[in-house]
Amino acid sequence: MSDVSLPVDLRSDTLTKPTPAMRRAMSSALVGDDMYQEDPTVRALEEEAAALLGFEAGLFCVSGTMANEIAIAVWTRPGQEVLVEERGHPVDYELAGMAALSGVMPRLVPSHRGVMQPADVQAAIRRSPDHIAHSGLIIVENTHNMWGGTVIPAAQSAELVAVARQNHLPIHLDGARLWNAAEATGVGVEILAAGYSSVMVSLSKGLGAPVGSILTGSRPFIREARRIRKRFGGGWRQAGILAAAARVALQETPPLLGLDHSRARELAAAAAAAGFRIDPMQVETNIVMVGTDPGRGKHLHAALKTKGILCLLTAPDEVRMVTYRDLDENDIQRACQAINSCGRA
Numbered sequence: 348m349s350d351v352s353l354p355v356d357l358r359s360d361t362l363t364k365p366t367p368a369m370r371r372a373m374s375s376a377l378v379g380d381d382m383y384q385e386d387p388t389v390r391a392l393e394e395e396a397a398a399l400l401g402f403e404a405g406l407f408c409v410s411g412t413m414a415n416e417i418a419i420a421v422w423t424r425p426g427q428e429v430l431v432e433e434r435g436h437p438v439d440y441e442l443a444g445m446a447a448l449s450g451v452m453p454r455l456v457p458s459h460r461g462v463m464q465p466a467d468v469q470a471a472i473r474r475s476p477d478h479i480a481h482s483g484l485i486i487v488e489n490t491h492n493m494w495g496g497t498v499i500p501a502a503q504s505a506e507l508v509a510v511a512r513q514n515h516l517p518i519h520l521d522g523a524r525l526w527n528a529a530e531a532t533g534v535g536v537e538i539l540a541a542g543y544s545s546v547m548v549s550l551s552k553g554l555g556a557p558v559g560s561i562l563t564g565s566r567p568f569i570r571e572a573r574r575i576r577k578r579f580g581g582g583w584r585q586a587g588i589l590a591a592a593a594r595v596a597l598q599e600t601p602p603l604l605g606l607d608h609s610r611a612r613e614l615a616a617a618a619a620a621a622g623f624r625i626d627p628m629q630v631e632t633n634i635v636m637v638g639t640d641p642g643r644g645k646h647l648h649a650a651l652k653t654k655g656i657l658c659l660l661t662a663p664d665e666v667r668m669v670t671y672r673d674l675d676e677n678d679i680q681r682a683c684q685a686i687n688s689c690g691r692a
């Protein structure tokens with residue numbers, strides 16, 4: 348039962364807390380030193396996650412950012428360009444990591460609400476003449492966070508993979524919310540991950556594990572990724588404590604994601620009814636981007652806060668709300684009422 352004296356926190360699906368089953372698994376986890384690859388729980392998690400995604404091997408990383416940056420470091424050489432969607436996580440929220448850590452530049456690709464068109468990706472690929480930087484990697488984000496959790500369906504995903512293959516370029520999938528995409532499209536994560544050179548999935552977002560992401564790929568890719576992880580300071584020891592919770596998350600949470608999605612549509616419907624710029628039909632997963640009049644985002648953000656609803660200001664005219672497992676029906680009703688009372692009418 349939710350406590351009405353506490354705010355309803357819609358800032359992110361990273362706010363999930365470990366479930367009782369996760370805490371039990373943590374307390375009894377077998378552990379060892381993962382730098383020697385002797386933590387049985389980490390190894391089990393890596394193997395299970397890789398198998399679910401259809402890859403040979405996996406690497407448990409402290410965060411999605413670290414896993415993305417490791418992938419960039421493995422696939423590119425300094426001086427190359429990385430093709431990434433304009434509002435993609437690696438360009439907006441990784442602190443210029445690709446430049447600082449790998450010596451590469453992003454080349455921004457436009458999209459239709461987060462879904463890049465194959466022709467636009469093809470047009471952005473550069474490999475001649477010799478006086479320009481060459482493309483080294485393509486990154487795809489599914490679901491797309493800043494475009495409101497939009498899904499890249501399997502057919503479009505396969506087209507992007509085909510462009511990479513035709514151009515002999517590696518293609519990395521930022522699948523922080525790949526299970527949300529699978530829930531929304533009704534196809535398995537292994538279908539949405541098919542053909543990519545490497546895939547990152549977050550365990551600490553909607554899946555609800557306290558910490559961690561998985562990077563998957565071929566055995567040689569993961570061997571190199573493990574070395575880079577150490578260089579980035581991410582080699583860890585008895586991480587089985589965390590992997591134990593993540594293994595439970597992989598079992599427990601995917602069947603529950605549909606509820607997050609229907610609650611996101613409820614929030615979107617409330618926002619649309621209150622006169623904000625949003626099409627509830629476009630809310631496919633657990634992220635709701637509410638558009639305001641120019642410059643009014645901070646006013647909506649502040650007004651909701653005074654009513655006990657926390658959200659994220661993502662642009663001068665946009666706030667983001669995210670649903671996740673720890674919310675209940677009462678929280679959603681409180682949020683809808685608050686949105687309604689902040690309406691523009």
Ligand SMILES: *Cc1c(COP(=O)(O)O)cnc(C)c1O
Nearest residue numbers: 410411412413436488492521523
């Ligand atoms: C959250 C997120 C990441 C990074 O994950 P962290 O664990 O927060 O570093 C990467 N990509 C996308 C699309 C995300 O939403």
